[in-house]
Amino acid sequence: DTAVSQTPKYLVTQMGNDKSIKCEQNLGHDTMYWYKQDSKKFLKIMFSYNNKELIINETVPNRFSPKSPDKAHLNLHINSLELGDSAVYFCASSQAQVYEAFFGQGTRLTVV
Amino acid sequence: QQPVQSPQAVILREGEDAVINCSSSKALYSVHWYRQKHGEAPVFLMILLKGGEQKGHEKISASFNEKKQQSSLYLTASQLSYSGTYFCGITGNQFYFGTGTSLTVIP
Numbered sequence: 001d002t003a004v005s006q007t008p009k010y011l012v013t014q015m016g017n018d019k020s021i022k023c024e025q026n027l028g029h030d031t032m033y034w035y036k037q038d039s040k041k042f043l044k045i046m047f048s049y050n051n052k053e054l055i056i057n058e059t060v061p062n063r064f065s066p067k068s069p070d071k072a073h074l075n076l077h078i079n080s081l082e083l084g085d086s087a088v089y090f091c092a093s094s095q096a097q098v099y100e101a102f103f104g105q106g107t108r109l110t111v112v
Numbered sequence: 113q114q115p116v117q118s119p120q121a122v123i124l125r126e127g128e129d130a131v132i133n134c135s136s137s138k139a140l141y142s143v144h145w146y147r148q149k150h151g152e153a154p155v156f157l158m159i160l161l162k163g164g165e166q167k168g169h170e171k172i173s174a175s176f177n178e179k180k181q182q183s184s185l186y187l188t189a190s191q192l193s194y195s196g197t198y199f200c201g202i203t204g205n206q207f208y209f210g211t212g213t214s215l216t217v218i219p
Contacts, residue, residue, distance in 0.1 A: 033207075035209075041197055041212050041214075042114075042209075042211065042212065043154070043199060043209040043212070044209075045207060045208065045209070048207070090153060090154070097203050098141070098142045098159070098161065098203050099159070100156040100159060101144070101146075101154075101156065101201075102156070103153035103154050104153060105152075105153055106152075106153055
């Protein structure tokens with residue numbers, strides 16, 4: 001069983017569209033994260049959720065919104081996609097912030 | 113806020129040693145180290161929770177100097193499988209990954 005799974009693995013879409021990336025973890029962890037990795041490989045934290053409460057919200061555009069229907073899921077919604085949103089997005093989970101994080105396989109988003 | 117790693121890139125021959133440094137401008141409570149191979153997700157290597165703590169993982173070990181707000185990752189007798197990008201991650205009031213170090217081991 002995959003510990004952290006995110007779908008889709010690849011996403012190609014046009015500018016202006018709205019898209020979602022889903023993430024699920026079966027580890028029973030309390031904290032889930034979304035990271036953006038750009039072409040220079042920088043891993044930037046976007047959001048984290050702890051027991052359905054948003055506890056980190058970096059200065060990302062409000063076109064990005066996390067949605068957590070329950071502790072095991074943290075989906076990422078992106079409105080009005082822009083070229084600069086093209087990147088690899090990783091979902092991750094951990095028992096708490098100080099513990100090991102487990103990552104999903106990543107979603108390569110390409111905006112054309 | 114993002115910790116700075118050095119060097120940015122390093123090329124080693126099999127069997128050589130390397131040190132990767134991670135420096136933060138903020139106080140550190142813990143340091144994580146991850147390795148990411150090309151096209152894959154980052155994978156956890158180790159975590160250091162106390163200042164001065166050193167931990168080992170096979171031939172990869174790390175130290176954490178809380179006073180200097182630094183951590184170093186030591187790779188000894190490198191193997192081809194060590195190739196990848198190494199990230200430190202720090203926890204303070206938030207969690208941030210470092211700028212990354214690309215390490216390539218050649219035969």
